[in-house]
Amino acid sequence: MPHLNPLEKSHSRRKFLGTSALGVMGFGATNISRAVDKSSTGRPKKSVIYVFLSGGLGQQDSFDMKPTAPDNIRGEFLPISTATPGLQICEHLPMLAQRSERWSLVRSLSHTYNEHSQGHMVMLSGQSKLPTGFDPSRPKPTDHPSMAAIIGALLPDSGSLPPAIVLPERLIHRTGRVVPGQFAGVMGAHREPHFLAASRFNALTYGAWPEFGFHHQRGGELDKSLKFQTPILAPPKGIDATRSDRRLQLLEQIGGVRPLLDQLHETDALERYQSRAITMLSDPKMRELFNVTDAPAEDLDRYGRNTFGWSLMLANRLTREGVGYVQVNLGNNETWDTHGNMYPNLKNYLLPPFDASLSALLDDLHNEGRLDDTLVIVAGEFGRTPKISLLPSAYALPGRDHWGAVQTMLIAGGGVSGGQVLGSTDKHGGYPTSDKQTPDNFAATIYKTLGFSRNAHWYDLSNRPIPLFNGEPIPLG
Known part of the structure; x- marks a missing residue:
């Protein structure tokens, strides 16, 4: 873990917990009031749900189909019409096709990296350039901070819940490689995002288990030992998850959680998680909020009784409660990495739960009157x-x-109005031909939605101000 600078050393660990999380690195109340546009409740006026498809979904097999291309380009899937005249998408996304008035497409998002960890870094940090000394095999304290870390530092708290949450798990490859780009990097370990570890890492089953669990080579598989259980606020990387889970036992030991947590004075970063866990568990409404697996049957039918459905249902609940930013990792082990057996795996295990769960989320946001105030990407x-x-x-x-x-x-x-398409690609879907967008523009779109001013900054561990905006928001109205 990086050494604390003199500013941070002057704070005792107890004082650290007693100080506003926004004040430790120079984010006093005055700075925040200028950095983000808030409602009278102190919450951001809008929220963001970032649905991250780890592994990479093929554009030609989903939202930018090329039906007139040669066989070895266009693939096996057929396009279907949507509710928007002239707009077609994959036949295995019928529910989204019916709801095209609620979403739009950007077909020209581009960067220069073809390796997973590099792609994760730029798409989770919103910065197109890799950090100095980047190592694809592991996170480093010199990495760019993730958007979740930055937003978690800049947004005011929303009561019992953190202002930014990542769920249902950290991104870990089946080999045990912890994917860089998810963490706080140069902001320091005490700024790690809050990971709501509802799903424990497993190296065997991919996708939306248990209903759609599969293996890329063997097809459908069900691991009955897997459980989706919340709330478990995971500690930062470097703190052994098995050890802390065993000590915390958040669900089973609510009454005794404080003395258990008090035994874990290992780092300031962990104390931050302890404090948040105690705050969450002191609110009796939290248990019901996180218990998505026991949601009403009609809701489970719409979202799906699987990790995709539970995760997006939980994201909806969290933003309803005032969480400003929720990153939903749909798929462990780089689930969408379809090097082979692509068409049966997409058709049978990936696109159906994705289609159903995302459609249910958009329906609920619309029906609750919150779609205009919640950006889903x-x-x-x-x-x-x-x-x-x-x-x-x-x-x-x-x-x-x-x-x-x-x-x-x-x-x-x-x-953002639905039914729009920004950008285009060549006849094979390989390169942008108009309105090229970058990860920097992607991040700027999120920051603008959350109400951050264009001159806002975040601070690294040396208390240096770093501009928040590195690009222009994507021009969708």
Whole structure:
């Protein structure tokens, strides 16, 4: 963990807990009032749900289909019409097709990286350039901070809940590689995002388990040992999750949680999580809020009784309660990394739960009158290659490889009108041909939605001010 600078050393660990999380690194109340536009309640006027498809969804097989391209480009799926005249998407997204008046597409989001960790870094931090000394095999304290970390530092608290939450799990590859880009980096360990660890890391099953659990090579699989359980606010990286989970036992030991937490004085960062966990568990409404697996049957039918459905249902509940930013990682182990067996896996295990859960989220936001105040963005770390390929040593059927040059992003709500398409790609869906957008513009769109001023800054561990905006918001009205 990076050494604390003199400013931070002057705060005792107890004083650290007693100080506003916004004041420790120079974010006093005056600075925040200028940085973000708030309602009279102190909450941001709008919220953001970032649905992150780790692994990378192919644009040609979802939202930018090329039906007139050669066989080895267009693929097996057929396009279907949406409720918007002239707009077509994949046949395996029928529910979203019916709701196209609620969402729009950006078909020209582009960066230069074709490796997973690099793509995660730029798409989770919203910065197109990799940090100095970047290591794709592990997070480093010199990394860019994630948007979740920055927003968590800049937004005011929303009562019992953190202002920014990542769920249902940290992004960890099946090999045990912790994916960089998710953490606080140069902001310091005490600024790590709040990870709501509802789903424990597993190295076997991918996708929306248990209903749609699968393996990229073997097809459908069900691991009955997996559980979706909340709330468990995970400690920062470097704190052993198994050890802290065993001590905390948040659900089973509410009455005795304070003395258990008091035993864990290992870092200031962990104390931050302790304090938040105690605050959350002191509110009797929190248990009901997080208990999505026991939601009414009609809601579970709409969202799906699986990790995709539970996660997006929880994201809706959290933003309803005032959380400003929720990042939803749809898929462990880089689930959307469809190098092979792509078409049966997308058709049978990935697109159906994605279609249902995202449609249910948009329905609820619309029906509750909150869609205009909640921006929903769907993207991955990159798109996939125009040309279909086969790796016969690993897969029986073909797929597509990594492709940072372009991906399609879905945007809904937050004041954005539905039924729009911004940007275009060439005839093979390989490169932007108009309105090219970058991760910096993507991040600027999120920051603008949350009401941050264009001259807002975040601060690194040395208390240096870093401009929040590095790009222009994507021009969708």
